[in-house]
Amino acid sequence: MKKTEYHPNGGVSPELNALDQLDPTDTAALAQVGVLTEGEQRAGTLILRDFCPICIPNRTEGLELLPIATALEKYDWLREKYFWKAVPTDLDEITEQCASQQEVYGYFAWVRKGAKVLLPCQAALYMASDNITQVVHNVVIVEDDAELQLVTGCVTHQNVYSGLHMAVSEQFIGKNARLINTMVHDWGPDVTVYPRSGTFVEAGGCYESNYISLRPAKIITSNPQTRLIGKGASAKFLSVILGVEGSMIDMGGDIYLDADDTTAELAHRGVCTGGEMHQKGLLIGNAKCKAHVDCAGLLLNVGEEGFILSIPGIKAHHPDARMSHEASIGKLAPEQVEYLQSRGMEEREAISLMIRGFLGADIDGLGFELEDRIAEITELAGHGEG
Amino acid sequence: MKENNNVLEIKDLCVYAGQKELLHNLNLTIPAGEVHALFGPNGSGKTTLMMAIMGFSRYQVKSGQILLAGKDITELDITERARWGIGIAQQLPPAIPGVKLQQVLDYVTAANHQQVDNVGQVAKAADMERFLNRDINGNLSGGEIRRAELLQLLAMQPMFSMMDEPDSGVDLEALKVVGELVNMLFSDDPVHPARRKAGLIITHSGNILNYVHVDKAHVMFERQIGCTGNPAIILDTISKYGYAECTQCLQEGV
Ligand SMILES: Nc1ncnc2c1ncn2[C@@H]1O[C@H](COP(=O)(O)OP(=O)(O)OP(=O)(O)O)[C@@H](O)[C@H]1O
Ligand SMILES: [Mg+2]
Numbered sequence: 223m224k225k226t227e228y229h230p231n232g233g234v235s236p237e238l239n240a241l242d243q244l245d246p247t248d249t250a251a252l253a254q255v256g257v258l259t260e261g262e263q264r265a266g267t268l269i270l271r272d273f274c275p276i277c278i279p280n281r282t283e284g285l286e287l288l289p290i291a292t293a294l295e296k297y298d299w300l301r302e303k304y305f306w307k308a309v310p311t312d313l314d315e316i317t318e319q320c321a322s323q324q325e326v327y328g329y330f331a332w333v334r335k336g337a338k339v340l341l342p343c344q345a346a347l348y349m350a351s352d353n354i355t356q357v358v359h360n361v362v363i364v365e366d367d368a369e370l371q372l373v374t375g376c377v378t379h380q381n382v383y384s385g386l387h388m389a390v391s392e393q394f395i396g397k398n399a400r401l402i403n404t405m406v407h408d409w410g411p412d413v414t415v416y417p418r419s420g421t422f423v424e425a426g427g428c429y430e431s432n433y434i435s436l437r438p439a440k441i442i443t444s445n446p447q448t449r450l451i452g453k454g455a456s457a458k459f460l461s462v463i464l465g466v467e468g469s470m471i472d473m474g475g476d477i478y479l480d481a482d483d484t485t486a487e488l489a490h491r492g493v494c495t496g497g498e499m500h501q502k503g504l505l506i507g508n509a510k511c512k513a514h515v516d517c518a519g520l521l522l523n524v525g526e527e528g529f530i531l532s533i534p535g536i537k538a539h540h541p542d543a544r545m546s547h548e549a550s551i552g553k554l555a556p557e558q559v560e561y562l563q564s565r566g567m568e569e570r571e572a573i574s575l576m577i578r579g580f581l582g583a584d585i586d587g588l589g590f591e592l593e594d595r596i597a598e599i600t601e602l603a604g605h606g607e608g
Numbered sequence: 609m610k611e612n613n614n615v616l617e618i619k620d621l622c623v624y625a626g627q628k629e630l631l632h633n634l635n636l637t638i639p640a641g642e643v644h645a646l647f648g649p650n651g652s653g654k655t656t657l658m659m660a661i662m663g664f665s666r667y668q669v670k671s672g673q674i675l676l677a678g679k680d681i682t683e684l685d686i687t688e689r690a691r692w693g694i695g696i697a698q699q700l701p702p703a704i705p706g707v708k709l710q711q712v713l714d715y716v717t718a719a720n721h722q723q724v725d726n727v728g729q730v731a732k733a734a735d736m737e738r739f740l741n742r743d744i745n746g747n748l749s750g751g752e753i754r755r756a757e758l759l760q761l762l763a764m765q766p767m768f769s770m771m772d773e774p775d776s777g778v779d780l781e782a783l784k785v786v787g788e789l790v791n792m793l794f795s796d797d798p799v800h801p802a803r804r805k806a807g808l809i810i811t812h813s814g815n816i817l818n819y820v821h822v823d824k825a826h827v828m829f830e831r832q833i834g835c836t837g838n839p840a841i842i843l844d845t846i847s848k849y850g851y852a853e854c855t856q857c858l859q860e861g862v
Contacts, residue, residue, distance in 0.1 A: 558702045560664050563686040564695075565712050565760060575715075579706020579743075 255375025284337025293330035308420030384412035409439035425452025445474035467496030479511035507543025621672035648828030695766030697757035750777025787819025
C-alpha cells in the first residue's frame, strides 16, 4: 500500500485546453462517470483535470459554461449575488478552507431566462494525479422559465489511489425553472470527498438531484441543503450508493419547505458490502407542504464491521405540513435467489438481477457502465449468500 | 439410451430441515406421459417433497436418490435441475422487490423467439398482461400468483412440472383459467391431447381435477407416501371419510 500524503497545491499539471489533449486513460475515466469527450450529445463541456480547466466552447443559445475564475472576472454580479450566498463560508472547516483558497477552480453554468437547454451539459472534476487536494467551487444559475440538465462526473484516474476532494456547489433555480443534476462519482479507494452544497428554488421551480456512487471513496460526507423558497417549488433527491469494506459514507440531505404547496421527495438506496453507511435526510416543513423521505439499505456479506444506519427525519412547524418517512434494511434472502434459480438462472445472474431491482429503475437511464458495476457488486455480494 | 421410461424416480429419500426429519424413506415413481396427484393432511410433507425435488437449500437430502429421466440429479443445484427440465409452481413464492415478472419471462425465453410470442399470447389470454411489469409475486392475490407461476412454467416448458395447490385460494372462474393453463402445459401438442408431459399436482380439495385429468394419486402420511391408486376413488374416500380412513388402511397394511 502506498503512503498517503496530501499536497495542498498538488502536483502541477501541464496546461491543457483542448479535449484532444486528454489521453485514452483520461477518456476512459471520464466515460465511467458519463462525461463524453466525443460526439455531439452534449450542450457544453467543462473538465477540470487536476487544476487545469478544459472547456469546450458551447454553441447552445442561452447557456454559458465557464471556469468559475473566468466567470468571476467577467461578471461582477456573480460575486455580489451568488458566490457564497447559498453555502456560508463559515459552515465548517471544509467551507472555510475553500473560502481561503487564492485560486478558485470549478465550473459556472448559467442558463438565461426562458432558455431550455435540450442536451445535457457536462462538467467533470477529474483527479488525474495521485495525492492531490482538489478544492472546487461551482455555481449553477438557471433563470426563470429556463431548463438545464447537468451531468457532473467526479472521478479519479485509474492510477490514483488517494487524494482529497472538497467541493462547494451553489445552485439557484428561478421561477418555473428546472434543473436536473445527475452526479456520478467514481473514486480511488483512499480518496476523501467532502461535497458541500446549497440550492435555492423559487416559485414553481423544480430541482432534481441524482447521486450515484458505485465505486466509493474511503470517506464521503455530504449533506446538501435545499431551500424551497417559492410557492409550488419542488425537490426530488435520489442517492444510489455502494459501500465497501473500509469505506465511511454519510449521505444526508436537508430540504426546507418554506413556502406553500412545496413538495419534496428524498430517497436513499444503499448497498453495503462492508464499511459504514449512514443514510440520513431531514425534511423541514415550514408551510403547507408535502414531503416524504425513504431510506432503503441492502446488506450483503458485510462481515463484522459493516453496517447501515438509517435515520430519515421529518420536522414540521406548520399544521398543514404533510410529511412521512420510511426506512428498511434487508438482505437478499436465499429463498428469493433460489426462486430465480428455479427458473434456470445462475446464482450470480439471480443476485445481479435482484441488486439491479433494488437500486431501482431510475438508474437505468444513466447507463454508465452500469452493467459492469452491478457485476462487480454481485462479486462483492459473494456467492452462496445466506 | 434411457434405462427405463420413468420421468421421475425417487428412491428411499430422507430429507431434513436442520435436525428435523421431514421425509422418511420416501419412494415415488412417475412414468413418462403421466400426471399424478398428491394428497395428504396438513404438515404431512407434500410441499417438502416438491421443494426437495427442485433442490431448495432449506431441505437437505440426507440419503436416497432423485432420478430425472434416469439421470441422478440428487447432487445438482437448483439451476442445473431447472435446466435439466424440472419446474415448480410454488404455493407461496417469495416476492422479489424490483424484479418484474416480464424480466423472468424474458430470461426464460431468451433463446427461443417462438416461445416469446406464445408466452405473450398466453399472458393475454389469461388476463396477465397487467402483471408483467409489476414486481414478481408482490402484492398479488392468491389467484394471481397461481397464474403468474403457471405462466413461468409455460415459458420454461419443463419435462416435469410440479404444482403446489394450484387450486387453493382461486375462485371458480379463475380456476377454469388455471385449469386451462395447466392443460396447456402438459398437453403441448393440440393434435394429440393425450400425449402429455409428466407432472405432479398437490391438491387438498381436488378442485383442479375437475379440469385436469390425472393418471394416479398418492396420499402422504407422516413423511411417506402411504397409499397410491385411482385418483377418483382416493379423492372420494378422503372426502367421505377423511384422512383417518386412509390412515386405517395404511395401518392394516392393505
Ligand atoms: N424449514 C423447516 N424447518 C422445520 N420444519 C419444517 C420446515 N419446513 C417444513 N417443516 C415442517 O415439516 C412438516 C411438513 O411440512 P410441509 O410444508 O411439507 O407440509 P404439507 O404437507 O405441504 O402441508 P400443507 O398441506 O399444510 O401445505 C410440517 O410439520 C412443517 O412444520
Ligand atoms: Mg404445503
